[in-house]
Amino acid sequence: MLKRLNSVRYVFIRSHFYGVFLTLLILLSVLLGFYVLKEPEWLTSQAIFFFIGLFIVVSGLVSIYVGFQSSGTIKEKLDGMTTMIRSLAQGNYNAKIYMNSDDEFGHMGEELNELAGKLQNQVKSLQRMADEKSEFAKTAHKAATIEERQRLARDLHDAVSQQLFALTMMAQATERLFDKDPDRAKTQLEEITSMALQAQTEMRALLLHLRPVHLSGEPLHEGIQTLIHELEEKCQMDFSVDLDDTVHLSDGTEEHLFRIVQEALSNILRHAEATAVQLSLTSISDQVFLHISDNGKGFHVNQDKKTSYGLKTMQERTDEIGGTLTLRSKPGEGTYIDIRIPNQEADVDE
Template sequence: MKNRFSSIRYILIRSHLYNMFLTSILLLTILLSVYVLVEPEWLSVQGIFLFTILYALIAFIISLYTGFKDIGNILKTKLDSISLLITQFSNGNYDSSIQFPKSMDQEDEITRIAKDLNELGNKLQNQVKSLQRMADEKADFAKSAHKAAVIEERQRIARDLHDAVSQQLFALTMISEASIKQFEKNPVLAKKQMKEVATAALQAQTEMRALLLHLRPVHLSGDTLEKGIHKLIEELKQKSSIDFKVSIKEELKLSEAIEEHVFRIVQESLSNILRHANANKVHVDIFKKSKELFVHIQDDGKGFDVVNDAEKKTSYGLKTMRERSEELGGTFVIRSIPDEGTYIDIRIPC
């Protein structure tokens, strides 16, 4: 109720009533002064008060009419339209604009502000297109560098295999041979060595899974976004017990750059969930509505404090997802509740 009476319409009415009150007091003072000093025959005390009351009543009715039907209604309609347009801009709907009716299309300050906002929306829309065009060019450069990156990655994995897994396998071999020799002489020592073998084998298996995780595809490689994400989910189902639910509308008709970025965003978010969330269920929902692409990713994991845990390792992945969303002119919002789960909402103009 308080917010309602603080609107421009009631401010205008209060201004009119205040002016009416001051004018009524001034008229009453002047007429009483004339009556006392001059005492004309045509002027009486009853006439003075009757005139003042009628003036106040008529001014009150005109104030209400002006506030609700005339100037106040026009001002409120224009300001509400400007407020709605700003809200649309903040949500990424840059193709929105204001079109006043002919009866309100006057060359006043508010109309000029509305026209400036329309021009701003056109400029923002052009900037989004420029960002997406740059993303397309960036995707082309990424493909050119892909072959060199593959060679470098093979060399790195070869080094990791030599430095980690091969050494662990060598240690497994040595401990196994030693435990075989101790079975009859010292069964207690042989049992201890076999426990070491099991621990080393588990560690080697973990290292191999980590290396295979780096080998999973980081590009769609000609697949559609829907097919690429389903392939990624099927691969992750084999490596975890998480219940994945995927909902992707068919025929999204997105540019190649948007598909690549969205795929990498989903991939990064699922990777974070596998490593940090300890979740049982994950839901991925991707759909296109009007001229925007919506991406919702949620899990029922342990969650985290978005503000206080920003310095943790997960923040790097979140930063990457946010940057990819903003490169496409979109918005990235993350909400997380400890012990309840994490929700990621992304909106990208298409």
């Protein structure tokens, strides 16, 4: 309610009331001064207060009406600029605002349209740079492969190798306990099963990173579908997939989105403990939307986003192609990732 009273309409109405108040003080001073100095018979105190009361009522109603009427045009222009700014914030750089006026609002509208054009050109430049970077990445693929192998070797040693070593030690200890303490041996077998499943999940997540960095000429939706089929065969997880095969992006943008999907699925396998995953790729006008969600254990976004290498990588890749990434998650409520990418290929087709 208080925010509404601070809107443009009420600011105009208040300014009219200020004018009425000042006018009322002047009239009251003049009438009282005339009454004291001249004391005419027709000018009585009752007449003064009657006139003042009538003036307040009439001028108040006029102020409300004039305030609403005079602020209507300005409010419409401000609402238009607010909508324009919101569209730019959401990545819709093709939005335009038209104001048939030669005042300050008209100039502001022209500036906003010019800003939208500059942002659109910057997005095109970012995507062009992403394409160039993709070509450069292909030429440096051998060196990157060596580095990736070294990283995977470290991950295997730090995670899976240690877990397998612990499994071996626990299995040997359990074997010795079978005759002495069967109940304790059964408990340790359950722990061994749990650790084996965790090691298996870690291994699948690492193998996911061993896939080719590039789509090898495949369209984006086919590459994602192939990746999902592989995971469905290996993981006890339900996948709900909706991919729009009419989405056409530049090669560099598709490769970035493919790597984002890989990174997101790897994080789900390693950390989420989820049983169901939803993934959709859709195109609306000149915008492409990628949605990935799971029903896992979730996490505190403000705390873990700063320290997660995978989330940082997804954010960096989204920024490189001029997109926006929205991440929502709470402990016990799963994780939701929404990515919006301006599709400059759609402008070229048109």
